[in-house]
Amino acid sequence: MTKRHKLEIIKDILEIVQNNRKIKHTPLLRKSNLSSLRFKEYYTELLEKDLIKEIGTNRKETILTNKGQRFLEKYITIVNFIKEFEL
Amino acid sequence: MQQLSQAALSTELIYAFLIIIVSLMIYFATKELYDLTKHKGIQYFRLAFLFFAVAFFFRSFIKIFVFFLEIPKEYGLLINQLLGTGTVFLFMYFSALAIFYLVYSVKHKKWNNKNLTIIIFQLLAIIIGVIVIISKNPYVILAINLLFLTSILFVIFTTHSQRKNKHKSLYVIYILLFVFWILNIFNILIPNFLQFYHLLIYLASISIFLSILYKVLRNIGIK
Numbered sequence: 390m391t392k393r394h395k396l397e398i399i400k401d402i403l404e405i406v407q408n409n410r411k412i413k414h415t416p417l418l419r420k421s422n423l424s425s426l427r428f429k430e431y432y433t434e435l436l437e438k439d440l441i442k443e444i445g446t447n448r449k450e451t452i453l454t455n456k457g458q459r460f461l462e463k464y465i466t467i468v469n470f471i472k473e474f475e476l
Numbered sequence: 477m478q479q480l481s482q483a484a485l486s487t488e489l490i491y492a493f494l495i496i497i498v499s500l501m502i503y504f505a506t507k508e509l510y511d512l513t514k515h516k517g518i519q520y521f522r523l524a525f526l527f528f529a530v531a532f533f534f535r536s537f538i539k540i541f542v543f544f545l546e547i548p549k550e551y552g553l554l555i556n557q558l559l560g561t562g563t564v565f566l567f568m569y570f571s572a573l574a575i576f577y578l579v580y581s582v583k584h585k586k587w588n589n590k591n592l593t594i595i596i597f598q599l600l601a602i603i604i605g606v607i608v609i610i611s612k613n614p615y616v617i618l619a620i621n622l623l624f625l626t627s628i629l630f631v632i633f634t635t636h637s638q639r640k641n642k643h644k645s646l647y648v649i650y651i652l653l654f655v656f657w658i659l660n661i662f663n664i665l666i667p668n669f670l671q672f673y674h675l676l677i678y679l680a681s682i683s684i685f686l687s688i689l690y691k692v693l694r695n696i697g698i699k
Contacts (some may be wrong), residue, residue: 476517
């Protein structure tokens with residue numbers, strides 16, 4: 390299995406959230422195929438970038454934001470653009 | 477500096493306007509991709525074209541300044557000189573930054589210390605600007621810019637040879653862009669330099685910017 394690049398990992402996490410509509414922290418960690426430490430880093434980054442958000446007060450669930458939805462729609466475009474200009 | 481005819485000034489302003497518009501189109505067309513990803517490569521790529529637009533703004537300012545050189549004598553020679561020198565400095569500063577950022581957009585993964593790299597770019601751009609305004613000798617300006625161009629071409633060639641997924645057309649466009657950029661600098665700082673080829677340089681420069689814009693729009697799905 391080839392190593393996933395950062396944008397691919399973000400896309401995978403967002404797709405898991407999208408497919409589940411809302412998902413708790415533990416199953417998201419399990420499905421993302423990342424170590425706890427790396428998952429935490431990515432999760433925090435996605436929250437900071439406003440691609441996902443947490444709902445509920447006690448046992449928090451994660452949902453996709455509009456921006457996260459837009460990221461998934463634009464993912465192929467983003468990857469192609471980065472490849473084309475070797476960024 | 478030599479005086480410009482009204483037709484030459486009009487040509488200059490149309491040329492600068494086109495480059496500014498194309499550069500800003502590239503900057504704004506890639507805004508969403510950057511907002512969604514905060515990708516450093518996209519950020520430096522966008523900033524390069526923003527700096528190209530700013531540099532060309534000051535370039536047209538220099539041309540207007542040259543055109544009206546005789547008029548503002550009543551405002552005093554000092555203000556006149558400060559305005560001219562300041563504009564040349566800003567043009568050189570933003571030109572150099574634009575080129576540095578475009579190179580950095582393809583090299584940022586290799587050059588680890590991002591803050592230090594940005595500081596070095598700023599310092600080099602300031603040094604280039606200061607040398608150009610202090611030195612009145614066209615040969616010094618020529619030498620600095622040729623050194624600048626050689627270094628950039630070296631970085632581009634080494635990057636190209638190391639990449640697995642090579643896009644030859646991209647590097648050809650970047651190299652042409654840098655060469656024409658340097659010719660543009662000679663054109664503005666040494667007015668007699670290649671004066672018979674001004675129009676050719678302008679057309680080639682616009683074509684290069686348009687080809688980059690086309691690549692950008694094609695990739696982000698705007699046609």
